[in-house]
Amino acid sequence: MIKDELSNLFKLQEIEDRCELLKQTLKSHPDLKRLCKLKKDVSETQEQLQDKNKRIHFLENELRQAEQIIDKYYTTAKQAEERIYGGEVTTVKELKILEQKRNSAQLKVEEYEEKALEIMEELDYLQANLPKNEEMANKKKKEYNEKRLKTRREIDRIKNELTMIIKQKQQLETGISSELLDKYHRIRRFKRDPVALVSDGKCNGCMMDVSVMIALEVERHESLIYCENCGRILV
Ligand SMILES: [Zn+2]
Secondary structure, eight states, rough: HHHHHHHHHHHHHHHHHHHHHHHHHTTOOOHHHHHHHHHHHHHHHHHHHHHHHHHHHHHHHHHHHHHHHHHHHHHHHHHHHHHHHOOOSSSHHHHHHHHHHHHHHHHHHHHHHHHHHHHHHHHHHHHHHHHHHHHHHHHHHHHHHHHHHHHHHHHHHHHHHHHHHHHHHHHHHHTTHHHHHHHHHHHHTOOOOEEEOOTTEEETTTTOBOOOHHHHHHHHHHSSSTTTTTEEEEE
């Protein structure tokens, strides 16, 4: 009877170790960390892309406005020019005013043409790089989705195993007296593996030699035998 109980207890210990390992794996799964990093990367890339699109939109607007201003000043300059050479101007004063108007309008045209050029250069650069940026963002998103699916599968697998072995554990516990279970849990508070095998005359828990008498008693399985050195239950 005690032999079966001890054998169940040893199995229980193995299951509890596996249980802890699985729980630990769930908590700090490397794939989860990688997934988290990848998610951050994806959202950063998306944000950058959005910023670029916003900038493109803004620049297109600016360009449109600059072109309107150029048109306006160009018309002003042209009208002034037509009047200057139209033969209608009679006084020097009027001529000077018109010339001034034409000149300042021409300056404005030049100023805004320069601005428009700068805008176009930046727009060209952004628009040329946009497909590459979009491709990169999509690639990262795809990679993230694939990884997420794979990780979820892996996590599900661990959870399933955990559910299964918790059931096994409960089943095993029914084959062990509550007294023995109590002892096991009491030792487990201080030692990771409260049950140790005796092999080659050594306690597998502390690796110290056990006395011949103890080794014989363990083999007889008539009562609970503890390691004289580490206090583990010997099986
Ligand atoms: Zn020991």
